[in-house]
Amino acid sequence: LPSLPAPFPTMGLLQKILIPVLGLVLAFCFYSSRENFKPEMLRGKRVIVTGASTGIGEQMAYHLARMGAHVLVTARTEAKLQQVVERCRALGAGSARLVSGSMEDVATTRQLVEVAETELGGLDMLILNHVGKSYFNYFDGDVGHVQKLLNINFLSYVAMTVSALPMLKRSGGSIVVVSSMAGKVGFPFTVPYSATKFALDGFFSSLRQEFSIQSVNVSITLCILGFIDTENAMRAAADVLLTSPAPKEECALEIIKGGTLRQREVYYRYASTKLPLLLRDWAAELLDLLVRQRYRPERLRAA
Ligand SMILES: NC(=O)C1=CN([C@@H]2O[C@H](COP(=O)(O)OP(=O)(O)OC[C@H]3O[C@@H](n4cnc5c(N)ncnc54)[C@H](OP(=O)(O)O)[C@@H]3O)[C@@H](O)[C@H]2O)C=CC1
Numbered sequence: 001l002p003s004l005p006a007p008f009p010t011m012g013l014l015q016k017i018l019i020p021v022l023g024l025v026l027a028f029c030f031y032s033s034r035e036n037f038k039p040e041m042l043r044g045k046r047v048i049v050t051g052a053s054t055g056i057g058e059q060m061a062y063h064l065a066r067m068g069a070h071v072l073v074t075a076r077t078e079a080k081l082q083q084v085v086e087r088c089r090a091l092g093a094g095s096a097r098l099v100s101g102s103m104e105d106v107a108t109t110r111q112l113v114e115v116a117e118t119e120l121g122g123l124d125m126l127i128l129n130h131v132g133k134s135y136f137n138y139f140d141g142d143v144g145h146v147q148k149l150l151n152i153n154f155l156s157y158v159a160m161t162v163s164a165l166p167m168l169k170r171s172g173g174s175i176v177v178v179s180s181m182a183g184k185v186g187f188p189f190t191v192p193y194s195a196t197k198f199a200l201d202g203f204f205s206s207l208r209q210e211f212s213i214q215s216v217n218v219s220i221t222l223c224i225l226g227f228i229d230t231e232n233a234m235r236a237a238a239d240v241l242l243t244s245p246a247p248k249e250e251c252a253l254e255i256i257k258g259g260t261l262r263q264r265e266v267y268y269r270y271a272s273t274k275l276p277l278l279l280r281d282w283a284a285e286l287l288d289l290l291v292r293q294r295y296r297p298e299r300l301r302a303a
């Protein structure tokens with residue numbers, strides 16, 4: 001008969017075998033896909049980047065330009081987009097174009113797809129990255145705002161996908177969806193935003209399954225980002241969050257790599273996003289507590 005009570009051999013087994021094996025599997029998945037990326041893979045590729053006038057989207061446009069891609073950027077502010085386009089040309093883009101307009105407006109979606117079709121002759125990658133303005137504070141009960149944000153952050157992603165799908169099917173292309181840790185776990189102070197990001201996961205993860213059943217050769221990459229040092233995010237949350245932000249340039253490159261390698265999901269930064277998520281299904285309350293500890297609510301701006 002064993003001299004120890006039942007739980008001890010189980011814990012020993014966990015520590016000695018399961019945890020190292022899990023670590024090895026994760027390390028393998030992470031490194032095997034990252035090492036294969038080559039910037040030449042993007043040369044001559046036709047890419048749409050939404051929300052490209054600032055932040056991560058702008059940086060993605062510059063990386064793509066350096067890699068020799070044909071970039072088509074979009075956002076509402078035409079003057080900023082014009083500067084992005086000029087810089088993309090200077091960095092060596094195959095070509096650089098813009099379409100300005102709000103993603104709330106179907107005319108913008110239509111125009112983007114038309115430009116890709118007629119001027120680029122098709123599309124290889126659709127990077128959905130734009131995000132509507134919201135507040136960083138306790139939920140204020142404004143249902144209209146939730147609806148507006150769902151239109152911009154979710155429904156327009158669906159509309160762009162539907163319109164671009166025929167071109168992406170022809171090229172065997174990729175859809176890249178920029179989401180957030182706040183789209184996988186409940187984070188405080190971004191309730192409407194969080195809802196839109198959870199919706200993206202539901203829609204695109206489900207669509208990926210259907211593509212697989214129907215042998216549709218279009219990849220879907222969902223990007224789970226932590227706190228990134230873009231101007232808007234820093235302004236909204238830097239005082240309240242105890243997390244230090246990651247650089248937008250590196251973040252942009254990791255998104256492009258993941259999309260190009262047709263990865264199912266990108267986690268950036270890996271250790272501060274993927275690892276906490278391992279707790280989600282087994283110790284959700286602990287994860288909630290750890291998340292709350294990274295916030296200083298007393299520093300929230302008065303609404
Ligand atoms: N920064 C962070 O810490 C994190 C960011 N993310 C995600 O990364 C992505 C990029 O974030 P980030 O770079 O910080 O965002 P920014 O606020 O810097 O950029 C948002 C972009 O979206 C555009 N945009 C805003 N409203 C509209 C609209 N109605 N129609 C079309 N375009 C619009 C803006 O341009 P314009 O105003 O000219 O229209 C801008 O180009 C987002 O999807 C965000 O959710 C995820 C987790 C963390």
Ligand SMILES: C[C@H](CCC(=O)O)[C@H]1CC[C@H]2[C@@H]3C(=O)C[C@@H]4C[C@H](O)CC[C@]4(C)[C@H]3CC[C@]12C
Nearest residue numbers: 133134136180181182226227232233236237243
């Ligand atoms: C997911 C982030 C927290 C991750 C972490 O703790 O590691 C969110 C915390 C702050 C959010 C951003 C913010 O408040 C500013 C923008 C507000 C916009 O309406 C939405 C995009 C934001 C960039 C938003 C993105 C998620 C956070 C970074």
